[in-house]
Amino acid sequence: MYILGISCYYHDAAACLLHNGRIVAAASEERFTRKKADPSFPRNAANFVLEEAGITAEEISAVGFYDKPFLKFERILTTYLDTFPRGFVSFCKAMPIWLKQKLWIPQEIRRELGWKKDVLFAEHHMSHACSSFLCSPFDEAAVLTVDGVGEWATATYGVGRGGEVEILKQIQFPHSLGLLYSAFTYYLGFKVNSAEYKVMGLAPYGEPKYADKIRSLIDVRDDGSFALDMSFFEYDWNLRMTGRHFEEHFGSPRRRPESELEQFHKDIAASLQVVTEEVMLKICMHMYEATGRKNLCLAGGVALNCVANGRILRETPFEEIYIQPAAGDAGGAIGVAYYIWNTLLKKERVAPVRAPYFGPQYGDEAIQMMLDAKGAVYRKLDRDELIETTAGWIEGGKVVGWFQGRMEFGPRALGNRSILGDARDPKMQSTINLAIKFRESFRPFAPSVLEERCSEWFELETPSPHMLLVAQVREDRRTIPAVTHVDGSARIQTVARRDNELYYDLIAEFERRTGCPVIINTSFNVRGEPIVCTPDDAYRCFMRTHMERLCVGSFVLEKESQPEFEDGANWREEFELD
Numbered sequence: 001m002y003i004l005g006i007s008c009y010y011h012d013a014a015a016c017l018l019h020n021g022r023i024v025a026a027a028s029e030e031r032f033t034r035k036k037a038d039p040s041f042p043r044n045a046a047n048f049v050l051e052e053a054g055i056t057a058e059e060i061s062a063v064g065f066y067d068k069p070f071l072k073f074e075r076i077l078t079t080y081l082d083t084f085p086r087g088f089v090s091f092c093k094a095m096p097i098w099l100k101q102k103l104w105i106p107q108e109i110r111r112e113l114g115w116k117k118d119v120l121f122a123e124h125h126m127s128h129a130c131s132s133f134l135c136s137p138f139d140e141a142a143v144l145t146v147d148g149v150g151e152w153a154t155a156t157y158g159v160g161r162g163g164e165v166e167i168l169k170q171i172q173f174p175h176s177l178g179l180l181y182s183a184f185t186y187y188l189g190f191k192v193n194s195a196e197y198k199v200m201g202l203a204p205y206g207e208p209k210y211a212d213k214i215r216s217l218i219d220v221r222d223d224g225s226f227a228l229d230m231s232f233f234e235y236d237w238n239l240r241m242t243g244r245h246f247e248e249h250f251g252s253p254r255r256r257p258e259s260e261l262e263q264f265h266k267d268i269a270a271s272l273q274v275v276t277e278e279v280m281l282k283i284c285m286h287m288y289e290a291t292g293r294k295n296l297c298l299a300g301g302v303a304l305n306c307v308a309n310g311r312i313l314r315e316t317p318f319e320e321i322y323i324q325p326a327a328g329d330a331g332g333a334i335g336v337a338y339y340i341w342n343t344l345l346k347k348e349r350v351a352p353v354r355a356p357y358f359g360p361q362y363g364d365e366a367i368q369m370m371l372d373a374k375g376a377v378y379r380k381l382d383r384d385e386l387i388e389t390t391a392g393w394i395e396g397g398k399v400v401g402w403f404q405g406r407m408e409f410g411p412r413a414l415g416n417r418s419i420l421g422d423a424r425d426p427k428m429q430s431t432i433n434l435a436i437k438f439r440e441s442f443r444p445f446a447p448s449v450l451e452e453r454c455s456e457w458f459e460l461e462t463p464s465p466h467m468l469l470v471a472q473v474r475e476d477r478r479t480i481p482a483v484t485h486v487d488g489s490a491r492i493q494t495v496a497r498r499d500n501e502l503y504y505d506l507i508a509e510f511e512r513r514t515g516c517p518v519i520i521n522t523s524f525n526v527r528g529e530p531i532v533c534t535p536d537d538a539y540r541c542f543m544r545t546h547m548e549r550l551c552v553g554s555f556v557l558e559k560e561s562q563p564e565f566e567d568g569a570n571w572r573e574e575f576e577l578d
């Protein structure tokens with residue numbers, strides 16, 4: 001039985017196809033359209049998952065949508081009336097798209113897919129909750145979802161048992177930890193719903209001097225529930241997140257995008273991070289008491305805050321944590337599909353979802369055709385040669401584009417669409433940031449480490465296969481500066497051989513040569529660009545940047561041997577900066 005899950009029309013549209021409870025394929029629309037966080041109907045992603053299964057829409061048994069548009073619409077109307085007349089401009093801007101598209105989702109799905117039956121719906125946070133619990137290895141767990149906003153809920157907690165999640169408590173719009181984080185993202189001059197992770201990356205450079213000022217914006221009770229003082233925020237009625245009152249409170253205007261980052265901005269980021277962690281810890285402590293469960297599942301955009309996740313793991317009594325790797329809205333497509341399979345149809349749960357390699361893959365034949373069409377100069381290697389050559393390049397200080405197997409689902413590149421480098425090289429961080437990804441030099445890189453070596457190098461005893469936990473690099477192992485943040489921390493990906501053999505073997509070969517089981521892993525893209533999907537995207541990214549080597553399938557390419565690459569002079573304007 002096939003079940004198709006869809007999320008779209010807010011940000012990060014995606015499609016996911018289950019076959020008898022296993023994910024056959026899943027992908028975000030942005031990877032195909034090359035438009036970051038593309039919210040439009042996931043036509044390409046849906047076509048891809050059906051093609052991957054070799055079926056047509058007629059063979060699908062159920063189609064699910066990841067939230068309930070009428071409830072969302074109700075929230076928008078109610079908020080408009082509550083804030084009348086201030087919200088008139090924003091209301092007028094939102095209405096046409098609702099009336100034309102968002103309220104007609106079943107019709108849209110039928111039209112786009114040629115689907116003839118009813119479409120099923122799950123509430124937004126139920127989709128998030130199911131995406132985590134029903135993919136987790138736990139029979140029972142406490143389940144926490146925290147994001148910007150769904151229909152009304154902005155955070156929920158409950159208990160997962162067997163095939164379902166019971167939501168026990170929720171916090172409603174406009175009170176939202178995700179929107180609080182986004183409001184500061186906006187205030188710091190970054191792109192909302194996209195660059196929140198930069199604020200997290202900036203935080204260790206600052207002091208939490210403004211934590212008290214932020215605490216005065218949010219009333220947190222002992223059970224972790226909270227309310228924002230909405231006189232400081234404008235997102236409930238305006239087209240911007242914060243305004244004059246907020247700026248006066250912090251004594252500085254909003255930072256202009258792309259202008260210099262001053263110490264003040266770093267201190268604000270540090271303060272916000274501290275308060276976010278406090279609230280998350282409080283909620284989790286309360287949940288532990290209230291649910292009596294030992295394991296925790298997390299999802300929703302705030303669950304991508306891996307610094308907070310690391311603290312939850314260390315400082316709460318929860319024994320094990322599962323975080324859905326696509327914790328943002330793309331993961332809603334997985335969530336609603338499992339909601340239908342396990343909760344509505346009451347089917348048994350299948351093996352947990354480990355590594356999210358659910359995207360397209362390309363065989364050597366297709367790759368070679370593309371390379372020939374470009375006139376690229378390459379060598380074809382066997383598996384052992386590929387591993388030895390690549391490990392040798394990384395050891396020699398080369399930056400390598402690594403394109404192998406199926407594309408990852410979710411925001412992290414986990415070793416199939418990655419740029420790799422030597423973590424021991426102190427210059428690597430600025431080289432890759434400035435010459436390859438064209439992004440801010442402060443942004444740290446994440447390490448990939450062999451799973452069984454992790455605790456020797458990092459203060460982390462559990463696997464972190466999805467790069468969603470931050471922990472300290474051990475004092476005596478501070479020999480990997482390119483992945484060690486200013487505060488000594490690292491955002492870790494542990495690599496197990498059973499999840500990704502080729503990538504594991506590559507790192508193992510690097511360790512054999514150097515004694516270091518850690519390499520840099522950053523996503524294969526430039527700033528503002530979605531992660532590369534096809535060999536063609538990979539070649540283009542390779543040729544446009546100062547990346548020196550490309551390994552795509554069995555083929556390896558050296559930059560200096562390539563023919564002139566013809567490209568529009570303004571290609572960097574192709575991708576909107578985040």
Ligand SMILES: [Fe+2]
Pocket residue numbers: 124128147148149150300301328329
């Ligand atoms: Fe969400």
